Amino acid sequence: MLCSLLSPCVTVGGNPCVHVPPRCWSMAWLSPAIPGERGSCPARGSFPAVFWGCSGSGSRVSQNPRKNPHDQSPGSPHPQTPRTPPGMGTQSSLGPSNHAFPRDELDPLHCRGRGPDRRDPSNLNINDVLGNYSLTLIDALDTLAVMGNSSEFQKAVKLVIDTVSFDKDSTVQVFEATIRVLGSLLSAHIIITDSKQPFGDMTIKDYDNELLHLAHDLAVRLLPAFENTKTGIPYPRVNLKKGVPPDSHNETCTAGAGSLLVEFGILSRLLGDSTFEWVARRAVKALWSLRSNNTGLLGNVVNIQTGHWVGKQSGLGAGSDSFYEYLLKSYILFGEKEDLEMFNAAYQNIQNHLRRGREACNEGEGDPPLYVNVNMYTGQLMNTWIDSLQAFFPGLQVLIGDVEDAICLHAFYYAIWKRYGALPERYNWQLQAPDVPFYPLRPELVESTYLLYQATKNPFYLHVGMDILQSLEKYTKAKCGYATLHHVVEKTKEDRMESFFLSETCKYLYLLFDEENPVHKSGNKFMFTTEGHVVSVDERFRSSLWEDILPAEGDSSHKTKATELKAANFSSNCNRVPDERRYLLPLKSNYMRQIDRMVGLI
Secondary structure (H helix, E strand, O other), rough: OOOOOOOOOOOOOOEEEOOOOOOOOOOOOOOOOOOOOOOOOOOOOHHHHHHHHOOOOOOOOOOOOOOOOOOOHHHOOOOOOOOOOOOOOOOOOOOOOOOOOOOEEEOOOOOEEEEEOOOOOOOHHHHHHOOOOOOOHHOOHHHHHHHOOHHHHHHHHHHHHHOOOOOOOOOOHHHHHHHHHHHHHHHHHHHHHOOOOOOOOOOOOOOOOOHHHHHHHHHHHHHHHHOOOOOOOOOOEOOOOEEEOOOOOOEEEHHHHHHOOHHHHHHHHHHHOHHHHHHHHHHHHHHHHHOOOOOOOOOOOEEOOOEEEEEEEOOOOOHHHHHHHHHHHOOOOOOOOHHHHHHHHHHHHHHOOOOEOOOOOOOOOOOOOOOOOEEOOOOOOOOOEEHHHHHHHHHHHHOOHHHHHHHHHHHHHHHHHHHOOOOOOOOHHHHOEEEEOOOOOOHHHHHHHHHHHHHOOOOHHHHHHHHHHHHHHHHEEEEOOOOOEEEEEEEEEEEEEEOHHHHHHHHHHEEEEEHOOHHHHOOOOOEEEOOOOOOOOOOHHOOOOOOOOOOOOOOOEEEHHHHHHHOOOOOOOHHHHHHOOOOOOOOHHHHHHHHHHHHHOO
């Protein structure tokens, strides 16, 4: 069953997701003049992976465990429900021109813009993302629309049309340019041209598909990454003016190469040109063909010429995360049955080899469920850390209806947040301490919180959102925006605000509290990309203008109806969360305390 933000709850196969009449609060917070950036490439967190087109980012940790605001005394079934999110502004103007425009990011401590590091081309943490194309302005476009700020949205779109060019001597990561820039341009174009205008009047006077043309131009400049590769898996980086650099590495990460299909597929179907979807789908199938015959797992770094796995770690975080996400979301959007088949097989292999702990989340004895990093060939444990990107996985589980398992895994990441007031980039669950202690304002925990609330309507997740919001205000707020935490224990800051803070973190927090938002109430069906860009789930995306662009084996390429979607874990699905539990803690108190002990909270 598919329990997705498509409605907020979509029924599939006659099984309704948990749904209650919408409750109440509306909140809009986004401080003006705050550009930033984010990416969920497998690159975030593994520093050695920087050479594989998978640059890392960070988070911080706070020393003093805070009291759990959701503790209930015995017999008290209703947690206190937050009424108003305190301390945050209610402006939805990004004001990007105040400090950062036309540069890519805002330095929130010094109130100035930041672009590529021209003095040090090897600084991939910056140069993979910043392409000298007003990144934050573009990445935040649909956030303005979701917040209903038509005047700022229209102003920002006109600014992009008038000033942005991709004819730049910039070498960028294909993955980052795709999810942050291409995806946002397509999302904004769809919003502008939607005849229903669900977010209010977001139309642009005399609009002539300029954002679609910009998206097409960018995608054409990314295509050289797919050339001269023996496997069909793309190079990790491309120069927007010159193509693949002559000194380019032949190694790339699974998520970076295999998470392009949603954006490239949308572009192909809007243009009626199969080229873009064809190359992206070919890369996915090439990676899929390289999985282990023994476990069915994929590694995290592969040689694009030989197909040899350079990184043999199989996990749900950096290097792998969005590959699995886009198998499912490509199916949701395009209806290609083969995408669903790959996802279900991958999900089952993940359950078989990565999942540790007791079988059921809310029943039985044993350790809490946890997904670990293993060797792709043997399934043996490779290390004892998890990274913050893995916090996206409960949200993905919600989309397939595995809500009970999502509840448990989310509780684990939230316990880490409670301890430090942020998620460290890497957390060692054996040592109960951060391995990599920075926090770059990542959205994954917020995203999963939002999706779990949509699926369960349990006020507990509003408390979680309030806790996250208050932590951001207390520890990351800076003079001109919100800053990366250099160290989650010491709470020292770095002068960087990545663009995903606006495109995802703020958007998911806003939507968590704004139950009357058109995303939830307009009757339209929406899906979020891995960068949080809103895309309408539309029949036109399920109707390709060509036949068999990449022939599949047998009859598996035919399009399916949503009723055919089933979670691979059939023992757990959306309607296992009964109505009477809606106002209780989603996880039994003894299991909640067990997780708190596991992360050193008690």
